[in-house]
Amino acid sequence: xxxxxxxxxxxxxxxxxxxxxxxxxxxxxxxxxxxxxxxxxxxxxxxxxxxxxxxxxxxxxxxxxxxxxxxxxxxxxxxxxxxxxxxxxxxxxxxxxxxxxxxxxxxxxxxxxxxxxxxxxxxxxxxxxxxxxxxxxxxxxxxxxxxxxxxxxxxxxxxxxxxxxxxxxxxxxxxxxxxxxxxxxxxxxxxxxxxxxxxxxxxxxxxxxxxxxxxxxxxxxxxxxxxxxxxxxxxxxxxxxxxxxxxxxxxxxxxxxxxxxxxxxxxxxxxxxxxxxxxxxxxxxxxxxxxxxxxxxxxxxxxxxxxxxxxxxxxxxxxxxxxxxxxxxxxxxxxxxxxxxxxxxxxxxxxxxxxxxxxxxxxxxxxxxxxxxxxxxxxxxxxxxxxxxxxxxxxxxxxxxxxxxxxxxxxxxxxxxxxxxxxxxxxxxxxxxxxxxxxxxxxxxxxxxxxxxxxxxxxxxxxxxxxxxxxxxxxxxxxxxxxxxxx
Amino acid sequence: xxxxxxxxxxxxxxxxxxxxxxxxxxxxxxxxxxxxxxxxxxxxxxxxxxxxxxxxxxxxxxxxxxxxxxxxxxxxxxxxxxxxxxxxxxxxxxxxxxxxxxxxxxxxxxxxxxxxxxxxxxxxxxxxxxxxxxxxxxxxxxxxxxxxxxxxxxxxxxxxxxxxxxxxxxxxxxxxxxxxxxxxxxxxxxxxxxxxxxxxxxxxxxxxxxxxxxxxxxxxxxxxxxxxxxxxxxxxxxxxxxxxxxxxxxxxxxxxxxxxxxxxxxxxxxxxxxxxxxxxxxxxxxxxxxxxxxxxxxxxxxxxxxxxxxxxxxxxxxxxxxxxxxxxxxxxxxxxxxxxxxxxxxxxxxxxxxxxxxxxxxxxxxxxxxxxxxxxxxxxxxxxxxxxxxxxxxxxxxxxxxxxxxxxxxxxxxxxxxxxxxxxxxxxxxxxxxxxxxxxxxxxxxxxxxxxxxxxxxxxxxxxxxxxxxxxxxxxxxxxxxxxxxx
Numbered sequence: 001x002x003x004x005x006x007x008x009x010x011x012x013x014x015x016x017x018x019x020x021x022x023x024x025x026x027x028x029x030x031x032x033x034x035x036x037x038x039x040x041x042x043x044x045x046x047x048x049x050x051x052x053x054x055x056x057x058x059x060x061x062x063x064x065x066x067x068x069x070x071x072x073x074x075x076x077x078x079x080x081x082x083x084x085x086x087x088x089x090x091x092x093x094x095x096x097x098x099x100x101x102x103x104x105x106x107x108x109x110x111x112x113x114x115x116x117x118x119x120x121x122x123x124x125x126x127x128x129x130x131x132x133x134x135x136x137x138x139x140x141x142x143x144x145x146x147x148x149x150x151x152x153x154x155x156x157x158x159x160x161x162x163x164x165x166x167x168x169x170x171x172x173x174x175x176x177x178x179x180x181x182x183x184x185x186x187x188x189x190x191x192x193x194x195x196x197x198x199x200x201x202x203x204x205x206x207x208x209x210x211x212x213x214x215x216x217x218x219x220x221x222x223x224x225x226x227x228x229x230x231x232x233x234x235x236x237x238x239x240x241x242x243x244x245x246x247x248x249x250x251x252x253x254x255x256x257x258x259x260x261x262x263x264x265x266x267x268x269x270x271x272x273x274x275x276x277x278x279x280x281x282x283x284x285x286x287x288x289x290x291x292x293x294x295x296x297x298x299x300x301x302x303x304x305x306x307x308x309x310x311x312x313x314x315x316x317x318x319x320x321x322x323x324x325x326x327x328x329x330x331x332x333x334x335x336x337x338x339x340x341x342x343x344x345x346x347x348x349x350x351x352x353x354x355x356x357x358x359x360x361x362x363x364x365x366x367x368x369x370x371x372x373x374x375x376x377x378x379x380x381x382x383x384x385x386x387x388x389x390x391x392x393x394x395x396x397x398x399x400x401x402x403x404x405x406x407x408x409x410x411x412x413x414x415x416x417x418x419x420x421x422x423x424x425x426x427x428x429x430x431x432x433x434x435x436x437x438x439x440x441x442x443x444x445x446x447x448x449x450x451x452x453x454x455x456x457x458x459x460x461x462x463x464x465x466x467x468x469x470x471x472x473x474x475x476x477x478x479x480x481x482x483x484x485x486x487x
Numbered sequence: 488x489x490x491x492x493x494x495x496x497x498x499x500x501x502x503x504x505x506x507x508x509x510x511x512x513x514x515x516x517x518x519x520x521x522x523x524x525x526x527x528x529x530x531x532x533x534x535x536x537x538x539x540x541x542x543x544x545x546x547x548x549x550x551x552x553x554x555x556x557x558x559x560x561x562x563x564x565x566x567x568x569x570x571x572x573x574x575x576x577x578x579x580x581x582x583x584x585x586x587x588x589x590x591x592x593x594x595x596x597x598x599x600x601x602x603x604x605x606x607x608x609x610x611x612x613x614x615x616x617x618x619x620x621x622x623x624x625x626x627x628x629x630x631x632x633x634x635x636x637x638x639x640x641x642x643x644x645x646x647x648x649x650x651x652x653x654x655x656x657x658x659x660x661x662x663x664x665x666x667x668x669x670x671x672x673x674x675x676x677x678x679x680x681x682x683x684x685x686x687x688x689x690x691x692x693x694x695x696x697x698x699x700x701x702x703x704x705x706x707x708x709x710x711x712x713x714x715x716x717x718x719x720x721x722x723x724x725x726x727x728x729x730x731x732x733x734x735x736x737x738x739x740x741x742x743x744x745x746x747x748x749x750x751x752x753x754x755x756x757x758x759x760x761x762x763x764x765x766x767x768x769x770x771x772x773x774x775x776x777x778x779x780x781x782x783x784x785x786x787x788x789x790x791x792x793x794x795x796x797x798x799x800x801x802x803x804x805x806x807x808x809x810x811x812x813x814x815x816x817x818x819x820x821x822x823x824x825x826x827x828x829x830x831x832x833x834x835x836x837x838x839x840x841x842x843x844x845x846x847x848x849x850x851x852x853x854x855x856x857x858x859x860x861x862x863x864x865x866x867x868x869x870x871x872x873x874x875x876x877x878x879x880x881x882x883x884x885x886x887x888x889x890x891x892x893x894x895x896x897x898x899x900x901x902x903x904x905x906x907x908x909x910x911x912x913x914x915x916x917x918x919x920x921x922x923x924x925x926x927x928x929x930x931x932x933x934x935x936x937x938x939x940x941x942x943x944x945x946x947x948x949x950x951x952x953x954x955x956x957x958x959x960x961x962x963x964x965x966x967x968x969x970x971x972x973x974x
């Protein structure tokens with residue numbers, strides 16, 4: 001066996017709640033999700049156990065986008081410098097993060113090429129060619145792609161790497177209203193896929209004016225929660241509006257015969273980062289716990305004795321039966337049964353079938369379900385029905401558990417001291433706030449400097465709520481905001 | 488409507504056999520497969536109609552590789568210069584084709600990073616860490632990836648771009664025999680997927696010694712045929728053998744306790760290039776013709792009158808029925824029926840259902856099948872059964888047609904003059920040949936200089952055939968070779 005496998009047999013030793021950072025590192029290494037030893041800083045090798053899950057995540061996200069009328073494209077990985085610099089706020093935001101290609105073969109190339117940090121400036125140049133009339137709108141696209149950011153902050157596998165795997169959806173609309181409807185649809189998509197299928201709770205915030213996507217007019221982002229009380233940004237959707245359509249001359253002839261600039265939106269679910277939240281949201285001290293629909297394997301059959309011919313045959317027959325409906329495999333390795341049990345619990349397989357001779361004699365089968373960490377013994381003939389039943393409850397159970405934890409972490413705070421206490425306890429502080437409408441608000445700076453936390457934004461459904469006084473300065477509050485640490 | 492759509496309404500005007508190059512260009516543009524107007528030379532934007540097909544192609548290829556024990560990985564897009572230069576033949580072969588990253592943000596980076604032209608040197612550095620014992624072997628991997636080559640030859644969309652989308656499979660084995668078995672398995676995979684599902688005929692050649700993959704000991708490649716008589720290389724599989732395992736120190740402890748260097752193989756099906764052969768093999772003067780399994784849409788319902796409520800309702804009901812088993816859509820556009828018919832024939836949809844009032848009154852339905860370019864009218868109640876029936880014949884029919892054309896293009900040639908005639912007629916010349924075992928064979932140079940063609944290689948199943956005299960020099964022949972033009 002390889003050195004690596006020996007290590008993984010030890011299992012996870014760090015506690016998720018007590019030492020989250022170490023727990024996360026151990027899960028990535030021992031469950032063989034990614035190897036960090038690739039010799040370029042911030043780049044990693046994604047291993048089969050994470051790739052198999054992320055491929056399923058892509059499938060659900062892409063199917064949902066296609067169902068809602070988005071068409072798939074594959075754009076070039078490179079963007080010429082002149083594209084990237086067309087919109088001033090955009091290039092200002094991304095310049096420090098761009099990898100530049102300057103040579104091809106032995107030649108210096110005429111114009112520097114950026115490894116795409118995001119693809120607005122690639123899509124919009126084609127929108128200029130493709131969109132002519134109001135009949136072409138809405139023009140809804142997306143691509144599955146890898147993108148590159150020379151992160152200056154510390155990189156962390158899956159959470160912040162220098163290359164990550166995402167989907168970016170770019171759309172053009174005839175009116176600002178239509179564009180805003182797209183933003184709402186993107187939020188709904190996030191809920192349908194990331195909450196209901198991947199089981200990750202989040203809140204969608206409109207980001208404060210000082211924290212918008214470079215070049216956007218309004219930015220909305222889903223924040224998921226880590227056990228250390230930090231928010232981790234998940235998909236964001238942006239009202240790009242007309243700044244970019246003016247820079248790239250994306251115009252259409254409207255019903256009234258007039259030429260108008262299109263209203264643009266974009267949406268970016270980063271699959272490799274959402275995968276981090278899958279690990280973090282559902283994992284426990286034993287290791288991973290995959291939602292049913294996206295688990296690399298749904299059922300693992302473990303014969304207590306791999307050499308026993310009767311058990312081998314039974315395992316093969318069971319596999320044949322189960323694989324008609326679900327993905328299933330058998331662990332014929334020469335590990336001891338206890339080791340096998342721990343291993344597959346660590347790897348997060350939803351259902352494990354423990355196949356022993358005693359059970360078999362009684363025509364019984366023992367099933368371990370990872371959602372409830374519970375063993376149950378059932379008549380052999382019921383096994384497929386039971387798996388069927390569990391499959392329908394599994395992700396729902398994970399969602400209930402995760403939602404409860406998330407909800408309990410929100411604390412209302414009336415003043416700076418209560419915000420401090422909430423943050424110290426690893427909670428999210430919800431409070432009244434004077435203004436998020438322009439940069440340089442002193443109350444936001446106080447939060448950053450004194451608590452090292454951030455105003456993450458406001459919720460659309462709390463926009464019109466009458467509010468009292470700002471928790472920091474005591475002046476009239478115009479918003480309810482949420483405050484937390486992030487990475 | 489956009490300018491683009493108006494153009495596509497004209498349909499294909501070039502003949503596939505008479506003016507292949509123009510035909511290919513028109514199909515790509517008018518069927519909206521790729522837009523060549525992206526502003527970096529040799530890079531293109533893949534549009535939905537090709538992406539939807541290529542995603543299905545990926546699915547079939549990946550499922551087959553996984554079934555045969557390959558595990559999926561995602562490696563970084565970039566490879567440090569020091570990796571790429573570790574094996575001398577490899578870097579010599581790829582140096583002229585590499586895009587180099589030299590800067591990140593405002594900083595010059597310490598070591599230049601290559602956009603991967605292929606990933607042997609990335610995988611092998613990790614093989615070094617992952618492989619310890621004979622028990623770890625065979626170690627079978629693959630990744631879905633985009634790769635980059637600064638092609639100095641003229642680029643052609645799908646056939647030779649500077650960025651293309653492929654799968655690369657890298658494996659390590661304990662013995663040379665095992666490695667060769669992997670090469671044979673790769674050939675079998677190519678047959679199962681690319682011939683039987685994508686319907687593309689090809690011949691697998693062992694390339695002459697002067698035409699091997701840089702760093703490989705033996706190279707085997709599938710050549711498919713274009714109507715202009717040129718071969719287009721499809722997947723290749725290579726006996727990398729021990730050169731690279733020595734360069735990257737990929738060793739394992741064998742059963743006998745001794746440390747040994749692994750035998751390496753790699754296999755590279757380039758999906759975006761195989762897609763070119765899908766277009767070229769099956770297309771006709773009307774346009775595209777997709778094999779059933781990989782068509783973006785399998786059935787298109789065309790109501791003769793989009794405004795007629797009865798037809799609309801019928802179309803919706805039919806769609807509901809058909810989509811239980813197949814992918815289906817309705818064309819409710821305001822084009823004339825004839826335009827719609829031509830459009831979907833051009834776009835290569837396997838089955839079109841023409842929904843007219845007269846048929847409807849008689850409880851009949853008219854089906855057009857693109858494999859045979861034939862209309863048939865059947866009782867309405869039989870429509871799903873009929874589609875079911877056609878679905879089983881469809882790709883088989885395409886394969887029969889394509890195989891026949893391929894077979895007829897091979898001409899046996901006894902001397903240089905007969906080879907010339909064959910090549911001039913757009914055929915592949917099969918002839919006896921003195922030697923392919925070392926570079927600098929005068930007979931190979933004669934073929935290149937006088938006919939502008941290439942010795943593409945020998946077939947494994949013709950290796951041991953007794954042969955007569957070399958068709959060029961008349962000396963003893965050791966091989967049967969195939970000669971054709973390529974790009």
